[in-house]
Amino acid sequence: xAGVIQSPRHEVTEMGQEVTxxxxxxxxxxxxxxxxxxxxxxxxxxxxxxxxxxxxxSGMPEDRFSAKMPNASFSTLKIQPSExxxxxxxxxxxxxxxxxxxxFGNGTRLTVT
Amino acid sequence: xxxxxxxxxxxTVSEGASLELRCNYSYGATPYLFWxxxxxxxxxxxxxxxxxxxxxxxxxxxxxxxxxxxxxxxNLRKPSVHWSDAAEYFCAVARGFNNNxxxFGAGTRLTVKx
Numbered sequence: 001x002a003g004v005i006q007s008p009r010h011e012v013t014e015m016g017q018e019v020t021x022x023x024x025x026x027x028x029x030x031x032x033x034x035x036x037x038x039x040x041x042x043x044x045x046x047x048x049x050x051x052x053x054x055x056x057x058s059g060m061p062e063d064r065f066s067a068k069m070p071n072a073s074f075s076t077l078k079i080q081p082s083e084x085x086x087x088x089x090x091x092x093x094x095x096x097x098x099x100x101x102x103x104f105g106n107g108t109r110l111t112v113t
Numbered sequence: 114x115x116x117x118x119x120x121x122x123x124x125t126v127s128e129g130a131s132l133e134l135r136c137n138y139s140y141g142a143t144p145y146l147f148w149x150x151x152x153x154x155x156x157x158x159x160x161x162x163x164x165x166x167x168x169x170x171x172x173x174x175x176x177x178x179x180x181x182x183x184x185x186x187x188n189l190r191k192p193s194v195h196w197s198d199a200a201e202y203f204c205a206v207a208r209g210f211n212n213n214x215x216x217f218g219a220g221t222r223l224t225v226k227x
Binding site for chain 2: 004031033035042043045048050055056091093095098099101102104105106107
């Protein structure tokens with residue numbers, strides 16, 4: 001079990017650029033979550049998918065953010081255009097069944113200058 | 114919507130001392146409750162969970178937590194803290210009943226003095 005795999009681990013980009021974060025959930029897990037962690041706001045749920053379908057995206061801060069899950073083994077979180085206030089650590093997590101514990105990736109640290 | 118409150122932002126304890134981290138939730142029904150630990154530069158790792166049944170649950174690394182419905186609390190405890198327990202601890206709640214929406218508290222940072 002390789003765990004939840006996120007890439008890249010670190011991303012530094014300039015304001016206005018497009019950023020794509022990637023996640024591979026644990027095989028067999030039916031749900032995938034994207035969280036954002038900052039000092040000011042803690043761990044915020046951005047969006048989660050059940051069986052590749054987005055269930056709740058109310059946490060997505062604005063239209064610049066979008067997430068997709070084209071198949072059970074891959075998801076992306078895209079920010080276009082990026083802004084300095086998007087700087088944070090973005091975590092992907094998955095779980096095998098509803099309300100079972102989450103398995104987290106090691107996160108992507110995003111810095112937008 | 115459910116919410117989770119961790120009243121203590123930072124706690125310092127001496128190695129060998131006992132530990133209690135507080136967590137309160139607001140939700141009408143009995144939620145699913147979790148404690149996670151995060152070490153620097155890493156993702157969150159599950160310590161323990163409560164779904165139903167015995168209100169005192171045991172977790173990994175010697176941690177335990179007690180669900181108290183009357184107080185809407187799920188406090189984390191450890192009788193004797195080790196230096197390696199220094200980390201950030203998060204309480205989380207899921208609404209249950211086929212709802213996968215999981216929310217986290219703000220976290221409590223634990224410092225262990227030698």
